[in-house]
Structure formats: structure tokens, C-alpha cells
Amino acid sequence: MAEPMRIRATMAGDVADVKVLMNHPMETGARKDAKTGQLVPAHYITNVTATVNGAKVLEAGFSGGVSKNPYLGFKVKGPKAGDKVVVNWVDNTGDKNTAETTIG
Amino acid sequence: MNALRRNVLKGAAGAGTVAVAVAAGLLKPTQALAAAPRSAFEAKSVGDAMKGLGVSAPADSKDIVIKAPDIAENGAVVPVEVSSGIAGTTAIAIIAEKNATPLVAEFDLMGGTQPFVSTRIKMGQTALVRAVVTAGGKSYTAAKEVKVTIGGCGG
Numbered sequence: 417m418a419e420p421m422r423i424r425a426t427m428a429g430d431v432a433d434v435k436v437l438m439n440h441p442m443e444t445g446a447r448k449d450a451k452t453g454q455l456v457p458a459h460y461i462t463n464v465t466a467t468v469n470g471a472k473v474l475e476a477g478f479s480g481g482v483s484k485n486p487y488l489g490f491k492v493k494g495p496k497a498g499d500k501v502v503v504n505w506v507d508n509t510g511d512k513n514t515a516e517t518t519i520g
Numbered sequence: 521m522n523a524l525r526r527n528v529l530k531g532a533a534g535a536g537t538v539a540v541a542v543a544a545g546l547l548k549p550t551q552a553l554a555a556a557p558r559s560a561f562e563a564k565s566v567g568d569a570m571k572g573l574g575v576s577a578p579a580d581s582k583d584i585v586i587k588a589p590d591i592a593e594n595g596a597v598v599p600v601e602v603s604s605g606i607a608g609t610t611a612i613a614i615i616a617e618k619n620a621t622p623l624v625a626e627f628d629l630m631g632g633t634q635p636f637v638s639t640r641i642k643m644g645q646t647a648l649v650r651a652v653v654t655a656g657g658k659s660y661t662a663a664k665e666v667k668v669t670i671g672g673c674g675g
Contacts, residue, residue, distance in 0.1 A: 431634060444642070446620060463555060473631040479561035481616060481624035481642050483597045483672075489638030492631065 421515035425501045432495045432519045434466070436488045436503050439513075444480030461486060464505045468495045468519075495519055556613070556626040566615060566650070569623035573613055575652055578659035581606060584651050586664040592643060595672030601638040602651040604660075609635035611654040617663075618647035642672040 422437040438461060445458025460480040466473050473492050488503075495501075502516040560572025570576065583605035592598045602612050612635065613626040624641045635653070643649070643666060650663040 442642075444620075462558065462561075468631065471631055473629070473633045475555045475628040475630075477555040477558070477561060477626045479621050479624055481619050481621060483640040483642055487599075487638070487640045489601075489636075490627070490629075491634040491636050493634060494632030 421503065421505075421513055423501065423503055423515045423517045425517050425519040427497050427519060428491075430493055432468070432492045432499070432501070434490050434492065434501055434503075436466075436486075436515070438464075438486045438488070438505055440484070440486060440505075440507065442478075442480055442482055442484045442486060446480075458508060461505045461507045464488065464503065466490070466501065466503045468492055468501050469499050470502075555628055556623070560626070561623050562621055563623060564621060566617050566622045569615055569621075570652070572623065573626065573652060575613075575654070575659040578652055578661035581653070581660035581662055584653050584660060584662035586649060586651050586662055588649050588664055588666050590665075591667045591669065592672075593669075595643045595645070595668040595670050597640050597672065598643050598649075598666060598668070599638070599640050600649055602636070602653075604635035604651075604653045604655065606635070606653055606655040606660055608656040609653055612637050613652040613654075614639070614641060615650040615652065616641055616643050616647055617650055618645050619643065643668045644672065 419439045425432050425434040440461050441459055443456050443459040447456045449456050461478050464476040474490055497519050499519045504514045506512045556573050560569055563569040563572050585603045587601040611628050614624045615622045616624050627637045646667045648663040649666050653660045
């Protein structure tokens, strides 16, 4: 990963609006390298989880059909400013990454 | 949700209840897992993807709103937002019907997470973008056509 995941969470009324931008090539395995003509191996995030103050709020499964550098937006009612949001992902090679932020 | 399942879960105490229920055949593994099984994401038809999600004959619903462009400028990055107005929404799945593997993403929502997800998907060609929502143990669906001029799956 050249750059870390970007994550932002802000209160909008009584709902925490969370926006995450993951850094990942999301190769489907069906694309041919233009120069070599070889198939680029599948390499994509398969699972994403998000927690607020340690409690799981979202679990997602992705296919290679999610765009490169996956964007994810979701909203959680209940948390307040200062609470901690953590997002983790795992890809099909076992690689993983995590990012956290406090709700602003 | 299945009343039998609810009673089993209420009656049993301690960890491993779900595993015991699965072993006893009371809970199908796909119901026990929080996110959809990988096989659903590898399914090559909408029908098989739905089966993988454990969904059959979802009811059409006008309470599911799909926000996506009518015409995608770039099939590699199509913004899709799904909002469900159905009470008790616990999961939202996004399917691009003509992709080689139609199930693109599936979100399980818990705690106070609102029935809303926003992401960006690849689309190989003009197709219906379908949302499948699970709420109260039942499934609902809506779809919106997105025209794609330049396909986004590479190749």
C-alpha cells in the first residue's frame, strides 16, 4: 500500500457520517496487462469491518467488482463526537490494513 | 426471522451456541455467518449470486432507493448509493447484473448503523444495478439501469 487508508467521521445531527477511502488495486483477475498480454492476477479486498468504540457496526464482503481504491460511506446513529471509529480490511492474498479516527 | 431459531438462541447460554445450532442443523451456515460466503461473490449469474446470499424471490420494493448515474462516464468507477426505508434493514447487497460475477458487495449492518451504503463499483456494460435488502428476515429488491459507454472491467 503506497498510501494509508483515509477515514473521516463527522456528526451530522445525531448520526455519525463515516467516509473511508481504501488504497487497493482491486484487480479482478480478468484484466490483461496491456504490455504483456498476460492476465493480471486477482488481487482485491474481500472483507471490510467497521467498529465504533469497539462494537462492530458493519461487515462487508467485496468482489473484484468494487472500484479500485474502494470508497465506502455509511452512517451510524448512537455514537457521539469523540467516539472512535476503526475500519479494517483483508484481501484475497491475506494482506490487511486498518485505520481509525475519532468522530468530529 | 425464524421463530425456532430465535427460541434456540434465547434458550441456550454461553459461547458456541451458534456453532451448536449449525451442527444440529437448525441454522444453515450461511445464516450463521455475518457476511455473505465467498461463493456468492464468485457466482457467475444473478440467480446463483442470490442463492449464495440465501435469498429467494425477493419482493420488489419502492422503499429502496438506488442513487446511481443514468449514464456512467467511466464504467470503472460508478458511484452507487443505496438507501432502504424498510424497517429493520440488516443487510444491503449490490449486484451489477451483467458483470461476470454479478454480486459486487454485500453489507451487514448492525448496532445503530443506518440502512444506507455508498460505494463505487465497476460495470462491464449497460445493465441493471440491483439492490437486495434483508429486513426482518425477508428480502426485498429494487433495480436501476445504468448505461455504460466504456466498460470498466478491463481486458
